Amino acid sequence: MSETPSGTPLKEEDLKKVNTVVYKPKAEYAYSAGQAQSKFLLGLKEKKIIGRKCNKCGRVYVPPRMYCDDCFRPTDEWVEVKDEGIVETVVASFISWTRERMEKPEIVGVIRLFPSSDRDWVFPGLFHRICADFEDVKNMSLFGKKVKAVWRENRVGSIDDIECFEVVK
Amino acid sequence: MRTNLYFRRVAVIGAGLTLFKRRLLETPQELAWEASKKALDEAGLELKDIDCVVIGSAPDAFDGVHMKGEYLSHGSGGIRKMSSRVFVGGATGVMVPITAWYHVASGLCEKVLAVAEEKMSPARPHPQSVFRYIWDPIIEKPLNPNLIWIFAMEMHRYMHVNKITKEEIALVSVKNKKNALDNPYAQAAANITVDDVLKSEVLVWPVQLLDTSPVSDGAAAMVITSEDVARRYTDTPVWIEGVGWTLDNTEWTGRELAYPRYLEHAALMAYKMAGIERPNKEIDVIEPYDPFDYKELHHIEGLKIAKRGEATKLLKEGVFDKDGDIPSSPSGGLLGVGNPIAAAGLMKTISIYWQLKGTAGRMQVKKPVRTGLAQAWGDLMQASTVIVMRN
């Protein structure tokens, strides 16, 4: 193992004393949604969660895919899955994407949508906000609870058309 | 246990690291050069002796240069030679020596310089923000996700399925940061307690500040050569005996997160090559990827060193301590040393190299070691790379 590690550490204040070059890249894209995601987004506008099924292995993809990655063949049909499911996992975020502190936590998680069972290793699952309290997250009572989508009044065909998933009895 | 004779033999004969710190003055090319120079010096070679260069660096957005591999070739010795960059997200750090391995094993190259570098500090408003762009642009990005969310989701699922508490998981952070006190390259070495972890800032419950590894700048390099060359330059080459990697599908929302099946697949590939049939009996020291404390346990299970759900039990018994049966992260890991994404994985590989060579200084584990393993993880709960080495 070698001698002294090289590298000159700086503190944040030191940045004012050294030469820095500031650059803001301009990187803008218009991502083609393609067939699968386009249909999914249009479905959201109508309060529907659209998936796609591979009839060979029975797997339902949400969001939909035009090909099955296990069987490597095109998927066969559009299916509508329920906008209800089970909470697979849930967390409470106190930081924003820029690492700023938030007072009220944002609660997000993964919802395993029906039809599916808790013995499935792969299932139609959606990542989204969950309407709940921090306490429910902390005491892990949300795991396994049944939740349903709360749709916004004005929908435009975006994943944001769902406000969140809330617990149903 | 058999050692592999089917492949051409490939060895590591030199390695170098820079300091890992939150913010370094040097440019990415300078960092790459510092690490490369150290590695070449140890190997007893000069740049003109090297025929191929392999570079690893994770998202271009951190250093702030598109086609980062071309930019880094300048500082990594890739001048008028074969030079390429590989990328599998966070798993890049161990993909770099794997790539260097097949460069030599294929017969196309004899002396390879493998370099991994990452400078996260230039990113504004905060390096965290770069992770906004790793998600599916149409279905996931509009929710403004933060990278820590996905780890928190996996951690919570792991805790729920295996009935493990945060107190138990925090023991990994305590262990690694303590190990890092003996590591001169470390950024986040500290003597902390489980209580300190549980009192630290809540980022995304259940992840708290001391459950995570810091944002860092740093670089690492290795010199990897054919058997003939290795035997000319050293009488203690460290052999690369097994390599494996796997990339799972993109739908992390549609799979069970509590167990990394892709790591098991990668590990089996490496074990088969190395002739390992009982990993928990045949591997002496491990460096599993630990960007978060629970991850080390998650990975130990995927590596089949512990049965599913049982890593915590072994942890509490002291099996993974520096003087335990299977020392884990004796370098201090990412939690203790720092996490400059690609360089971190190579740092772990170098830690195993030092252990097997006997030059790990104060980090050297007590028991005699013959077989070591380093592992890295990346992408959206998808990628794992595994390397097995022997002395």
Added chain:
Amino acid sequence: MQKVGIVGVGWYGFRPNTREVSFREMMFEASTRAYADAGNINPRTDVDTFISCQEDFWEGIAIADEFAPDPLGGAMRPTMTVTGDGLQGILHGVMHILSGLSNVTVVESHAKPSDILTMKEIIDFAYDPIFGRIGAKNVHYLAGLDAVKYMKMRNARREDFAKVVVKNKRNGLKNPRASFASNLTENDVMNRDYVIYPLSDLDIAKFVDGAVVIVLASEEVARKFTDTPIWIEGIYSATDSTLELSSLGEAKYLKIASEKAYEMAKVNKKEIKAAFVDDTYSYKELQHVEALGLSDNAVADLREGEFEEGGKVAVNPLGGLLAEGRPLEVSGLSLLLDAIDYLKEGKAEKAVVASWRGVPTFTGAVAVVSR
């Protein structure tokens, strides 16, 4: 070197835009065709490793390799990304096979420049952050400087570059992948305004969407898939690093790579009758042909018509990137596809394929392929 066989190829796109598919769907289309071409193989059982060639900032996604495995059949398999041109990916694939790690390796690359709204700014982003981003209005400036140096070295004129444009666009008329093929005269090119001296917009290949998937197999296994594999006899890549350390006016990176590739293939340069070289800029074709050792003075040979079919060596007889467009990192594979088509038609026994990653890089790869 033991040979490695190309046993299946598939492609999709090669059009200015491909709105009907997302990039993942495009990869699936190309790979389905490649596996069918390889004799209907199933990637889930017949392929050992997968390599994808992409760069984050072309995709608009950080960690672009997250999306690589599924559309190729590589999910839960050894899949990795090489951030380089597709031909460099083939080099890695050859190394997977020759190291004994794999018997069958799939290499893919895809590009959707039509999704990129700020292409110039992204190319600018590849220049050195401290010395290279000079606020140039035109990111092709490096090509302009290089072209002027070359013109001086060879006493070349704009007319010579125009000859390359005319030749390639005309050759592209027989190529189904050539969206920009046309019948032009030298005057048509000379009458255009400069984009950057000495290059007009016709001297610069336009961007195009596309995906290409290639199935490679070891020598022993190749014949199980097809009776007519195309063999890779030698392959190497090199980089001349960055602007500070490289030389303008000559393509040293191809000189280094080709010498090694020829040595591996044990081939005499004179045996090579067809060359598929990067012509992103018209003058680059000439520079590259010289660096490959196929001509001592490309300008002189071009004027004598030696680069047409029947001459010393046919250069880009199927159009090259000037006729087919530049699909970012797929470019090398586009040239490889041309070489494969040409060899399969029986027009030559051996060919050389040479790629370049575009400004501001000095990196290229060379492969010697044979029938």
